[in-house]
Amino acid sequence: MTEQRASNELRVAIAGLGSIGTKIATALDQGIEGLALSAVAVRDPAKHQAFLSGLRRPPQVVPIDQLGDAADIVVECAPSRHLRSIVEPAVKRGKTAVVVSVGALLDNSDLIDLARANGGRIIVPTGALIGLDAVNAAAVGTIHSVKMVTRKPIDGLKGAPFIVENGIDIDNLREPLKLFEGTAREAAKGFPANLNVAVALSLAGVGPDRTLVQIWADPTVTRNVHRIEVESDSARFSMSIENIPSENPKTGIITALSVIALLRKQRATLCVGT
């Protein structure tokens, strides 16, 4: 039997129950202060039935474009091609959309205007990255440059359009290969499921056309490694993170944890970090 929801709880809906969405749903069901999981949208409901009925408070299953009706906060964690159908209805209703497929925001930036016009919000979590608090703070002053170098194991890059379109064979690599060097905007096009982090970094700092990115296919690493260097008028900082891949090798485990940490802040009495 489903338990009753307290009337002042923020309702959270999740689009996509994959490697990220399932962990967020589980965390919400186990309890995040002041929040309740109200709805999910999935591609194949039968596949998720056992998981959903095992939750203490099973959410409604609704079509992807109805999540905004069923929640105050809609968490987008589906393939990036669905970004608009998830975020648009939510922000039109003045709701908050938490976006992890952040690369797709660049081609759908009118959603930000739509949110503004309707009292909605779009929140990009730090996700698989590190230090966006420091980049945000530096951006209040003047940032001179932001550079990021990403190294991923072969499985973390397979199928990326840039690799396929350029006929690059990464399966038989024995040493690291620099695949790409360019802007975050270009990286998001060539690697839409692998380089959301570059776009998040760019939106926190100097934008997608001034954030410079290198991408390496590296058979010597087992983690998704991102190294960032920022030069600004307030600080110079370097940061790196080595993400353990989740069951989806393109996605670090920490991504879901970052969203859970963000959700915990929505109603927490003590919030630490920007």
Ligand SMILES: NC(=O)C1=CN([C@@H]2O[C@H](COP(=O)(O)OP(=O)(O)OC[C@H]3O[C@@H](n4cnc5c(N)ncnc54)[C@H](O)[C@@H]3O)[C@@H](O)[C@H]2O)C=CC1
């Ligand atoms: N911002 C960041 O730091 C990061 C962002 N990402 C991005 O997050 C997104 C989700 O990543 P994962 O959970 O690892 O992917 P995943 O492939 O494990 O899960 C996606 C889920 O969406 C479901 N789905 C597909 N079509 C759907 C539809 N029409 N309606 C509802 N659900 C649908 C799939 O069945 C799957 O269960 C991806 O776009 C990925 O690139 C991933 C890692 C880091």
Ligand SMILES: O=C([O-])CC(=O)C(=O)O
């Ligand atoms: O950027 C992404 O989408 C994912 C990523 O690099 C990671 O998990 O480390």
